Amino acid sequence: MRIVLLGGAGYLGSVAAQHLAQLGHHVTVVDGLIYLRDDDPHRLLPAGCIFAPADLRDPDALRRASQGADAVVHLGGLVGEPACAVDEPLAVELNYASPILAHEAATRAGVPHYVFFSSCSVYGSREGTVTEDTLANPLGIYARTKVLAERRLAAMTTADQHLTVLRLATVHGRSPRQRLDSVVNRMTAHALSTGRIPLNGGAQRRPLVHVGDVALVLARVLTTGKGQRTFNVGSDRENYTIADIATTVEQVVPGARIDRGPERDEADARDYRTSFARLADAFPDLVPATLEHGVREVAEAVATGQLGEPDLPEYDNYRGLIASRDTGRISVLGSPECKRLHDEYATTTWSTL
Numbered sequence: 001m002r003i004v005l006l007g008g009a010g011y012l013g014s015v016a017a018q019h020l021a022q023l024g025h026h027v028t029v030v031d032g033l034i035y036l037r038d039d040d041p042h043r044l045l046p047a048g049c050i051f052a053p054a055d056l057r058d059p060d061a062l063r064r065a066s067q068g069a070d071a072v073v074h075l076g077g078l079v080g081e082p083a084c085a086v087d088e089p090l091a092v093e094l095n096y097a098s099p100i101l102a103h104e105a106a107t108r109a110g111v112p113h114y115v116f117f118s119s120c121s122v123y124g125s126r127e128g129t130v131t132e133d134t135l136a137n138p139l140g141i142y143a144r145t146k147v148l149a150e151r152r153l154a155a156m157t158t159a160d161q162h163l164t165v166l167r168l169a170t171v172h173g174r175s176p177r178q179r180l181d182s183v184v185n186r187m188t189a190h191a192l193s194t195g196r197i198p199l200n201g202g203a204q205r206r207p208l209v210h211v212g213d214v215a216l217v218l219a220r221v222l223t224t225g226k227g228q229r230t231f232n233v234g235s236d237r238e239n240y241t242i243a244d245i246a247t248t249v250e251q252v253v254p255g256a257r258i259d260r261g262p263e264r265d266e267a268d269a270r271d272y273r274t275s276f277a278r279l280a281d282a283f284p285d286l287v288p289a290t291l292e293h294g295v296r297e298v299a300e301a302v303a304t305g306q307l308g309e310p311d312l313p314e315y316d317n318y319r320g321l322i323a324s325r326d327t328g329r330i331s332v333l334g335s336p337e338c339k340r341l342h343d344e345y346a347t348t349t350w351s352t353l
């Protein structure tokens with residue numbers, strides 16, 4: 001298959017590109033490398049993979065990238081609430097306008113299958129167990145941009161197209177383009193550097209998934225496109241609390257100790273247990289990696305110096321975004337297309353969904 005990964009030089013995309021190339025697919029990565037890093041994209045990506053630098057808000061670039069593709073996968077965007085809160089109009093352009101412009105380009109180019117990377121963050125805080133049919137409850141800008149993009153993409157998709165939405169659990173593990181700012185990787189790197197695992201409260205439930213398993217799932221859905229589908233991506237047995245994660249890190253990292261503090265008011269309020277039954281039914285042979293596996297990978301990478309200084313902004317999208325914005329590397333585009341979609345986003349209310 002000819003597969004286009006939009007935002008494919010990121011944490012997930014660089015792992016997915018490797019896996020898809022190994023399976024013999026023809027992979028093109030389109031990425032603007034929006035974070036200030038000195039990564040050579042060719043070093044992050046597999047041999048034979050085409051790299052096309054572009055802004056994912058540029059309709060012409062999206063159209064060029066879509067020509068002749070069997071599938072377009074959107075995994076660009078701003079990840080997480082802290083990064084999205086830096087500049088909401090920018091978050092809306094990257095997380096709402098860009099996926100819609102990419103879908104429009106893919107449709108014009110006759111691409112049969114579009115895959116959108118969303119997040120289990122759309123569930124916010126819920127009692128009981130959430131499934132793909134649970135009403136979304138976005139608690140911030142990141143989750144809201146994802147929910148509204150999902151809905152808009154579904155409405156745009158015609159009967160002769162496939163749309164797959166992947167709502168990912170929080171991802172952990174090693175990637176050529178490492179991130180250390182999500183909960184498991186951050187706790188592990190911090191434990192290695194300081195011997196401490198700060199834990200404030202920690203009762204919030206959080207589903208987890210290993211970065212390699214996201215690539216495996218993507219490969220499977222790409223070869224089984226079928227109408228419109230949404231999957232929570234993770235596994236039932238990988239539902240944890242933040243305190244469970246801290247305990248696992250404590251067990252894996254020699255000498256590290258949990259440092260308990262009071263629950264903080266500004267703590268991330270996401271709290272949900274997630275069902276991954278739909279994914280398990282569709283792909284029963286997939287065996288998920290454990291939390292411990294991801295912790296060991298990251299711990300080894302930090303301990304052996306593969307990542308240099310783990311506290312560098314390049315491992316943290318929030319700090320990386322601020323650095324990129326301050327140096328003019330990324331900013332609100334305000335193009336007519338972005339403006340149209342920003343206005344649409346701003347006027348969408350829950351009652352019109």
Ligand SMILES: NC(=O)c1ccc[n+]([C@@H]2O[C@H](COP(=O)([O-])OP(=O)(O)OC[C@H]3O[C@@H](n4cnc5c(N)ncnc54)[C@H](O)[C@@H]3O)[C@@H](O)[C@H]2O)c1
Nearest residue numbers: 007009010011012032033034055056076077117119168171
């Ligand atoms: N990592 C997680 O824990 C997680 C969890 C749930 C969902 N997701 C979703 O998965 C997707 C990928 O996440 P990730 O962790 O790989 O993020 P990442 O930040 O590592 O990668 C995103 C990539 O997109 C590129 N990009 C973003 N906007 C762009 C633009 N306008 N033009 C050109 N390039 C642009 C960036 O340069 C970067 O390489 C995102 O949609 C994210 O919301 C990730």
